[in-house]
Amino acid sequence: MENLSEMKILSTFEALVRDSILIYGPHEKIEKDYEGYPIEFRICPSLLKKPPTVGALLGASFNKGRKWGPGSDMYCPDERLILAKINNTHDFALNLFCVDKPQFILLTLDSYKRQHQTLDDDDFVAALEVLRHLDNIYIIFNCSENGGCSRVHKHMQGLRGPPKAFELFTQQSGNGASKVPFKYFMQRFSQALPNISASDVLNAYGRLLESSRGVLGLSQADDTCPHNVILWKDTMIVIPRRKGHFEQASANAAGMLGSVWVAERSTVEDWMRLGPRIVLQELGVPYSGL
Structure with missing residues (x-):
């Protein structure tokens, strides 16, 4: 990735938007505070073209390219989408569907790896x-459909931060009642994440994942532990x-941290009808218990 500059990335992004390969368009922001919990709804009509759930099909125009490997449910309609290969394990x-300019995806070259599997x-x-x-990118991972994923080929995403x-989350413990309406587990490192070894981050993730299994009532025998992961600056957050x-409201990892992406204003109205804090408690684990 040494030769990958932000200018080069933006140039490629804009070219792919002009060529109607990459979907990014005008959007509206609605920012509110809900009992101390800030949420930004980003209404992006272009997301109507994005498959909303696992198994939903891409439009015919996106199926012109190759699949991202034999076991993949993702398509690569233009090789310019690939910015770099990392360690012969990830693209x-x-x-393809951006709410940020730019927005990244980091997916396994082993196209049979699945989104319900934990990070390794x-x-x-x-x-x-x-x-x-x-700089200023945070990484998210949505583990399984209950974690908010819409594609099963194992992948992470990169967005402009912070959520x-x-x-x-960093102002208080995740183990007690707080302005955050759901349970979460957090590791703050002594240095910024880029200066921490992957093995140390993996070990911390294992501990946070075990805590998540506990609040969900899962054992090691359970194949899937639905959860979200957020990596930003010196912090890792895991949300069971x-x-x-x-109902009609959903959220991935970014959404759980207040950055909610929707295709239509009616979905924001659904959130308002249900109550944002209630939605987040239903998606996660409320402090009052399961």
């Missing part, structure tokens, strides 16, 4: 490599998840 690419050492090596070369509500959707 670092521009996301190769994943963290690749994620930390991205964080070393690009809207991030500071609330019960659901991917509550």
